[in-house]
Structures are given as structure tokens and as C-alpha cells.
Amino acid sequence: MKNNPPKNNPRYANGSLRRKHRARLRAMGCECGICHGRFGPIHYDEPSDAAHPLSFVVDEIRPVSKWRQFGYSSARAAAEDWDNLQAAHYFCNAQKRDKTASFSLDFGAKMTKIPKVTDGSW
């Protein structure tokens, strides 16, 4: 037998765990952790892209890019930490980008209406 089982490939394992977390968040069906439901429930059945601003994405509460700052051993550790993940709208996640968690506290207050979408489908 010359083929290594997939679990020996770190990249595969990483993707697998991320998928598991994503599936778990989806199954929980929580409201958006960034706007806290201000824009309504997450549209879990829609594809996650810019055309569907209320679609579901996995948001990293503490940005993975700042893993050192938050005391993680690696960027991957931050990305795989279940406690660092929350469900969010595609739109809210895009607005947040790499800002820290404190941003989400101000976010709802600043936003007064649902973002405009050029295609007008919603």
C-alpha cells in the first residue's frame, strides 16, 4: 500500500475540521454574530457570495491574521478554534473584514438599514 490516508495530510485535515465547524454552525442556525439579527436571520440555504448579502459565512471573531496578538500558536490554531467561530451574514463579515470583536458592538448602531444591492433581487 503506497497511498497515505488523507488524514495524514495537514491541509486536508484543516479543511475537514473547517467543514465540520461550518456544518455545525449551520446546523445550529444561530443569528448573525456581528449584527445580532438586525438584518434578519441568516439565509442558510443561499450560496455565500456578494449576490447574497444575507447568506451564511463562518466569521472568525478574533481575526486569524492577528493570531499572535490573540495568543494563538499559529494562524491555523485561530482558524480551527471553535470558540473563535460564529455564524454571520456574508455582508456583515465583509464589512467587518479584519477588525476586532469590539467592532461588532458598534456595528449595529451605525447601520440603520439593510445594504442596497444593485440587482434588486431582495
Ligand SMILES: [Zn+2]
Ligand atoms: Zn449580520
